[in-house]
Amino acid sequence: MGKRNYDIHDVIALLVASGGRCHICNKDIMNDWRSHEKIKTAELAHIKAFSDNGPRADKSLSISARNANENLLVLCPTCHAIIDKKIAEGIYTVEWLLAKKEKKIRQIHNILEKLNDEECLIIKYSGVIETQNSSFSDESIVQMCFSNGFFSNEEIISLSEDSNCEDIAQSIRQIDDKFTVRVQRLFDKQIEKTICLFARAPQPLLMYLGHKFNDKHKVEIFTSHRNLQWKYNDTSNMNSFTLVEPMKRGGKVALVLEVTAMISDNRIYAVLGDDVEIWRIRATDIGVDKIGNQAELKAFYGICVDAIDKIGLLKEKNVEINVFSAVCNSLAITFGRAIFAKSHNNINIYDAVKENGVVKDVCKLSL
Numbered sequence: 386m387g388k389r390n391y392d393i394h395d396v397i398a399l400l401v402a403s404g405g406r407c408h409i410c411n412k413d414i415m416n417d418w419r420s421h422e423k424i425k426t427a428e429l430a431h432i433k434a435f436s437d438n439g440p441r442a443d444k445s446l447s448i449s450a451r452n453a454n455e456n457l458l459v460l461c462p463t464c465h466a467i468i469d470k471k472i473a474e475g476i477y478t479v480e481w482l483l484a485k486k487e488k489k490i491r492q493i494h495n496i497l498e499k500l501n502d503e504e505c506l507i508i509k510y511s512g513v514i515e516t517q518n519s520s521f522s523d524e525s526i527v528q529m530c531f532s533n534g535f536f537s538n539e540e541i542i543s544l545s546e547d548s549n550c551e552d553i554a555q556s557i558r559q560i561d562d563k564f565t566v567r568v569q570r571l572f573d574k575q576i577e578k579t580i581c582l583f584a585r586a587p588q589p590l591l592m593y594l595g596h597k598f599n600d601k602h603k604v605e606i607f608t609s610h611r612n613l614q615w616k617y618n619d620t621s622n623m624n625s626f627t628l629v630e631p632m633k634r635g636g637k638v639a640l641v642l643e644v645t646a647m648i649s650d651n652r653i654y655a656v657l658g659d660d661v662e663i664w665r666i667r668a669t670d671i672g673v674d675k676i677g678n679q680a681e682l683k684a685f686y687g688i689c690v691d692a693i694d695k696i697g698l699l700k701e702k703n704v705e706i707n708v709f710s711a712v713c714n715s716l717a718i719t720f721g722r723a724i725f726a727k728s729h730n731n732i733n734i735y736d737a738v739k740e741n742g743v744v745k746d747v748c749k750l751s752l
Contacts, residue, residue, distance in 0.1 A: 389435055389452060390452055391429060391452055391457070392452075392454075395453065395454040395457065396429065398454060399429070399454060399457055399458075399459045400415075400427065400459055402489075402490045402493060402494075403459045403489055403490070403493065404489075404493040404496075405427075406489075407427075407459065407460050407461040407464050408458045408459055408460055408464075408485055408486050408489050409458075409460060409461075409464040409468070409485055410461060410463070410464050411489075412461045412463075412464075414426045414427035414428075414459060414460075414461050415427065426461055426462060427459050427460070427461075428459070428460050428461070428462055428465045429457050429458070429459060429460075430457065430458045430459075430460045430464075430465045430468065430469070431451060431456055431457060431458075432456050432457070432458060432479055432482045432483060432486075433446055433451065433456055433479060434451075435451050435452070439469070440468070440469045440471075440473075440474065440477075441477075441478070441479050441482075458482060458486055468482070502534050502535065502536050503534060503535050503536075503579055504535075504536060504537065504538070504578055504579070505530060505535040505536070505537050505578055505579040505580065505581045505605070506537060506539060506542060506571070506578050506579070506580050506581070507526060507527065507530060507535075507537050507539075507541045507542065507581045507583070508541070508542045508543075508544065508568065508580055508581070508582050508583070509521070509523070509526060509541055509542070509543050509544070509545060509582075509583045509584065510543075510544040510545055510546075510560070510582075510583070510584040510585075510586060510594055511545040511546070511584070511585050511586065512545070512546050512551075512556055512584075512585070512586025512587060512590045513546065513548050513549065513550060513551045513552075513556075513586075514551060514585075514586065514587055518548075518549070519585035519586060520545065521583070521585065521613070523541050525615065526541070526581075526583045526607070526615065527541070529583075529607060529615045529617065530581050532617075533617045533618065535579065535581050535605070537581075542567050542568060543563075543567075544559075544560055544563045544564060544567065544568070544594070546559045546560070547559065551587060553587070553589055553590065553736075553749045553750060556586070556590050557590070557593055557750070560590070560593060560594060560597070564597050568597075572602070577602070577603075579603045579604075579605055580598065580602060580603065580604045580605065581605050581607065582598070582604055582605065582606050582607065582718065583607050583609075583615065584606075584609075584714055584718060585609050585714055586714075587736060587749075588710055588712065588717045588734075588736060589734045589736050589749040589750040590750075591714055591717035591718050591721065592708075592710075592717050592718070592720050592721035592724075592734055592750070592752070593721060593750055593752070594718060594721060595717065595718035595719060595720065595721025595722040596721040596722065596724055596726075596752055597721075598718075598721075598722055599722065599725075600722065604722070605617070605679065606679075606682055606715045606718050606719060607715065608676050608677050608682075608713055608714065608715040609713070609714045609715070610673075610674045610677070610713075611673055611674055612674075616676070616677030616678075617677070617678075617679070618677075618678055618679055619677035619678055620678055621677075622670070622675065622677070623678060623680065623681065624644075624668050624669055624670050624675050624676060624681050625668070625669045625681075625684060626644075626666055626667065626668055626669070626684055626685055626688045627666070627667050627669070627688075628664070628665070628666055628688055628691065628692050628695075629664070629665040629666075629667055630664060631662035631663050631664055633662060634662050635659075635660045635661040635662040636660045636661070637657045637658070637660060637661040637662070637704075637705075637707065638661065638662055638664065638696055638700060638704055638705070638706050638707065638730075639653045639657060639661050639662070639663045639664065639706075639707045639708075639709060640664045640665075640666070640692060640693070640696070640706050640707070640708050640709075641653070641663060641664065641665045641666070641708075641709045641710070642665075642666050642708065642709070642710040642711065642712050642716070642720065643665060643666070643667045643668060643671060643711055644667075644668040644671060644675065644676065644711060644712040644713065644716055645671070645672065645673050645675070645711045645712060645713055646671065646672075646711040647671060647711070648709050648710075648711055650663060652709065652737075652746055653707075653709060653746075655745070655746070656707070656735065656745075656746050656748075657707060661707075664692060664696065666685075666688055666689065666692055673713075674713075675713075676713050676715060676716060682715055682716065682719045685716050685719050685720075686719050686722060686723050689719070689720050689723035690723045693706065693723065693724065693729050693730070693732075694729075696730065697728075697729060697730050700730065702730055703730075704730060705730060705731045705732070705733050705751075706729075706730050706731070706732050706733070707733045707735060707748075708720075708732055708733065708734045708735060709735050709746060710734070710735075721752070724752050726752065731751060731752070732751065732752040733748050733750075733751050734748070734749055734750040734751070734752065735747060735748050735749065736749045
């Protein structure tokens with residue numbers, strides 16, 4: 386009888402393909418689960434026995450074939466002992482063991498594939514806030530993508546406006562024109578890559594931009610902080626959101642988004658009058674630079690959809706929802722993505738402007 390000689394490359398390949406875990410029970414076989422010491426408990430097991438009289442033996446198999454990778458499993462000592470017990474004959478068959486091994490290899494492969502850098506399309510938009518352009522460098526956003534596991538072989542798609550003063554109507558026309566030529570054509574060709582979206586602009590424009598990217602597309606939105614740094618998956622602070630329903634009902638409806646600051650009822654009454662019911666989506670931690678994680682954007686998206694749906698069920702479809710917001714750039718975009726024109730009530734978006742030294746809210750956009 387020959388020797389149990391294993392190719393070291395086969396052994397390494399088996400351990401890597403199993404993720405360092407038992408092919409059957411998934412127990413960690415590279416560390417002791419009790420002491421947490423790095424103790425290798427992995428054992429090589431034959432699917433078809435090494436010896437002619439062993440479990441699942443195939444006497445026609447050559448010695449080299451019996452020791453080959455295709456005939457080996459990596460198991461914990463317990464599973465190795467169980468599958469080779471006489472009493473387990475007919476239970477742990479060659480077919481069952483091969484299927485178990487192949488399934489584990491496939492699962493580990495699929496998990497590892499998800500860790501690859503993801504190819505993306507980088508889209509940027511900068512608008513004018515009052516008289517200041519909120520532009521940012523291409524290098525900064527390419528580096529942010531790289532730092533977060535994205536890469537692009539395409540040129541950055543710019544939707545940024547060509548203006549030196551804030552003009553919402555003109556900006557919307559520019560967004561529409563550039564979106565049609567530079568983005569919609571890719572959607573029409575069914576070129577579907579993850580979109581990494583970087584945008585700084587007045588909140589109504591950010592909401593309008595978000596509205597252009599519906600839920601059919603995978604969009605990763607980067608958050609801009611006041612120090613002009615971008616955030617993507619910063620888990621140092623995790624915020625949450627609550628939907629606060631109105632204490633009194635009214636003819637008109639206001640939806641207030643409070644994340645970077647609180648918005649007083651008086652601001653809303655000054656615009657809509659007293660016959661108004663005020664709904665609020667409020668962050669647990671209100672203030673600037675409190676958002677920086679995709680999980681927060683997802684939670685905000687969900688609660689926005691729920692709020693608009695609920696208002697739509699309680700009110701007639703011809704009742705408009707008037708939105709007053711104090712949110713960061715990424716949440717403004719996310720709110721726009723939560724609006725479905727065909728099923729939701731008409732949305733009026735207000736923005737605070739200063740006229741003759743007085744701050745007042747003006748409807749800048751309807752969706």
